[in-house]
Amino acid sequence: MSNIATPDHCVADFCLVPVGTSSPSVSDQVADIHRMIETCGLKYVMHSAGTTLVLPWPPPQFQFQFQFQLQLLFM
Secondary structure (H helix, E strand, O other): OOOOOOOOEEEEEEOOOOOOOOOOOOHHHHHHHHHHHHHHOOEEEEEOOEEEEEEEOOOOOHHHHHHHHHHHHOO
8 A cells, every 4th residue: 555656636526505595596605615715726617516626635734724714604
């Protein structure tokens, strides 16, 4: 196992599904998330089923801050 190379990046895909909300729209939340992604300087692609992020591996510290901000957004 020690001779297996570690990749220099990883790919994460996510989508938002409204559950228990008064509206099926998540456009405001998607816009907020994309603003946060852009401020972190991450590469991303929006598509019909969600958003794909390309992240360096191992992740730098700012991505943990991004995760924290994302959690606060949905509290």
